[in-house]
Amino acid sequence: MASCTDLEEELVRDESVATPHEPEMSRRNFLTATTALTAALAVGLPHAADAQSTTASAPRMADLLLTINGKQQALPIDTRTTLLDLLRENLELTGSKKGCDHGQCGACTVLLNGRRVNSCLTLAVTLSGAEVTTIEGLGQPGNLHPAQQAFVDHDGFQCGYCTPGQINSAAALIDEFKRGELSQVSFETGKTDHPQATEREIKERMSGNICRCGAYPNIVAAVRALTMGGVA
Amino acid sequence: MNPFTYERAAAADTAIRAASSHGAKFLGGGTNLVDLMKYGVEHPTTLVDVNHLGMDQVTPTAAGGMFVGGSVRNSDLANNPAIVRNYPLLSHALLAGASPQLRNMATTAGNLLQRTRCYYFMDTAFPACNKREPGSGCAALNGFNRIHAVLGQTDEGAASPHTCIATNPSDMNVAMYALGAVVEVQGPKGKRSIAVADFHRLPGKNPELDTNLRPDELILGVTLPPATFAKNSWYLKVRDRQSYAFALVSVAAGLEMNGGTIKSAGLALGGVAHKPWQSKEAERALAGKPANRTTFMDAANVALTGAHGYKDNAFKVEMAKQTIVRALTLAAQGVQA
Ligand SMILES: Cc1cc2nc3c(=O)[nH]c(=O)nc-3n(C[C@H](O)[C@H](O)[C@H](O)COP(=O)(O)OP(=O)(O)OC[C@H]3O[C@@H](n4cnc5c(N)ncnc54)[C@H](O)[C@@H]3O)c2cc1C
Ligand code: SF4
Ligand code: FES
Numbered sequence A: 001m002a003s004c005t006d007l008e009e010e011l012v013r014d015e016s017v018a019t020p021h022e023p024e025m026s027r028r029n030f031l032t033a034t035t036a037l038t039a040a041l042a043v044g045l046p047h048a049a050d051a052q053s054t055t056a057s058a059p060r061m062a063d064l065l066l067t068i069n070g071k072q073q074a075l076p077i078d079t080r081t082t083l084l085d086l087l088r089e090n091l092e093l094t095g096s097k098k099g100c101d102h103g104q105c106g107a108c109t110v111l112l113n114g115r116r117v118n119s120c121l122t123l124a125v126t127l128s129g130a131e132v133t134t135i136e137g138l139g140q141p142g143n144l145h146p147a148q149q150a151f152v153d154h155d156g157f158q159c160g161y162c163t164p165g166q167i168n169s170a171a172a173l174i175d176e177f178k179r180g181e182l183s184q185v186s187f188e189t190g191k192t193d194h195p196q197a198t199e200r201e202i203k204e205r206m207s208g209n210i211c212r213c214g215a216y217p218n219i220v221a222a223v224r225a226l227t228m229g230g231v232a
Numbered sequence B: 001m002n003p004f005t006y007e008r009a010a011a012a013d014t015a016i017r018a019a020s021s022h023g024a025k026f027l028g029g030g031t032n033l034v035d036l037m038k039y040g041v042e043h044p045t046t047l048v049d050v051n052h053l054g055m056d057q058v059t060p061t062a063a064g065g066m067f068v069g070g071s072v073r074n075s076d077l078a079n080n081p082a083i084v085r086n087y088p089l090l091s092h093a094l095l096a097g098a099s100p101q102l103r104n105m106a107t108t109a110g111n112l113l114q115r116t117r118c119y120y121f122m123d124t125a126f127p128a129c130n131k132r133e134p135g136s137g138c139a140a141l142n143g144f145n146r147i148h149a150v151l152g153q154t155d156e157g158a159a160s161p162h163t164c165i166a167t168n169p170s171d172m173n174v175a176m177y178a179l180g181a182v183v184e185v186q187g188p189k190g191k192r193s194i195a196v197a198d199f200h201r202l203p204g205k206n207p208e209l210d211t212n213l214r215p216d217e218l219i220l221g222v223t224l225p226p227a228t229f230a231k232n233s234w235y236l237k238v239r240d241r242q243s244y245a246f247a248l249v250s251v252a253a254g255l256e257m258n259g260g261t262i263k264s265a266g267l268a269l270g271g272v273a274h275k276p277w278q279s280k281e282a283e284r285a286l287a288g289k290p291a292n293r294t295t296f297m298d299a300a301n302v303a304l305t306g307a308h309g310y311k312d313n314a315f316k317v318e319m320a321k322q323t324i325v326r327a328l329t330l331a332a333q334g335v336q337a
């Protein structure tokens, strides 16, 4: 492994090359890089080891301050880290699943400032000041979120891999209905004023979550029960 | 993914200055850029985050239209009450795209600039792609070209440096064309307005260029002209599955009606060309005519003039015509919103 000083110098040189017009930026990044490096060595981030190779492949580090499941976290991260990888690899919050890593399946769905997003396409570095809720924070055994309870009651899964994403989506969907938000089905059915949670609406609004097991009938049943206010 | 420096810009001019450095790119929702970085198709050395520039508002304009900020999320735009009321075509098109999660992330500017879903463009294992590697040829021409273009493409053979039969995959853009939107941009030398129809490019001899936007120009937002199609419009998207899939063919149709007669029309197609395909000739063919099947069929034939498909996508020509007729029929019924 490169000595700390070598690595620091390399990072600093990169930063000043990347932002020649912003001397202040370079200084701030220098500080970030230094603290980041210390922390990276401390937690043994995989990228610290190959940073010595070439200038172009040296990781750029940044400090991140965000709230996850109600807990403030200050973290040094490689700018390339997605929210999904941050959760799973750095914070051991493995409830969020990686299905495709390209926004195509919804297994990684989490709530960002209360709205559902795909964490696999969200760069963690963009989230300073944000609030993230994962399946672990939505509810816990003995204190399940209504969406979690509805999936249990209606057997809304088989292998369970897509389930955390499905449940986060379902939780967000409830709020979207309450806010009167629309879907393409609302237009197709001519119900663009506070649409009701019909089966067709639910299917459309859950379509960002794919279930390889095909547990769809029970997923729809769970979400229907949830939208009707009842859980069982 | 290659390493990159991240900058959260606080003002438009600092963002533009930061984007002037070689290898820098703006970051919106990241749903296309981050995806393509993971595939190794895009490799910016700096990402300039433009989500904190106050470009997240939808406001009325003095001319009676609306201004949509560049970082307004697709879901927020689709649900904006004034947009739903006056530009339901835009809401409908936005909601036909991607998934609720992706629409919560995707921005207006990012959607305008999303790149083609051509398999050969997105997969660096294929060496030939003029869009990704200028001059390398086009793997799609003799490859699997089901999602490719039937109008306005450049086809000079698979080895030509000009050939490209890619399509623009956006739904939002198709509605923007039918509505006659204007893209407002700012560069180092100031601001300019670009009619959306002049914003995207056909491949011509430079398939590597999707648009006429310069790399250091920031999209501030989009201006919508005063609404003419609020009562009679429809977005019809045909695809391999009913949701969470890109269009094979889509049609944005807007009609300004005077009794049973069409006063003016906006008509654009998605999934058929390198940019949303707006047929001014078809729009003229509709104007002043009774809103009936004969009129719609005539317009469809005009819109598809010169279309030609390939091994896997020839079906798109007839499908586009039928989709136009159906979209115009639904628009004329005035069931939307
Ligand atoms: C699985 C999947 C399915 C999808 N399905 C559909 C679909 O059915 N229909 C559809 O229309 N779309 C679909 N999309 C695409 C989605 O709509 C786009 O990815 C999204 O609109 C891009 O917006 P963004 O803000 O995330 O852009 P980003 O990824 O952030 O950026 C895209 C480009 O725009 C540039 N940019 C961003 N903001 C600005 C600015 N203010 N000024 C200048 N340049 C800027 C970036 O540099 C980049 O080049 C899908 C995407 C995925 C992953
Ligand atoms: S169609 Fe265009 S994007 Fe696709 S392989 Fe050919 S040149 Fe590349
Ligand atoms: S892992 Fe994020 S959408 Fe599939």
Ligand code: FES
Binding pocket: A156, A157, A158, A159, A160, A161, A162, A163, A210, A211, A212, A213, A214, A215
């Ligand atoms: S329960 Fe197995 S993937 Fe959905």
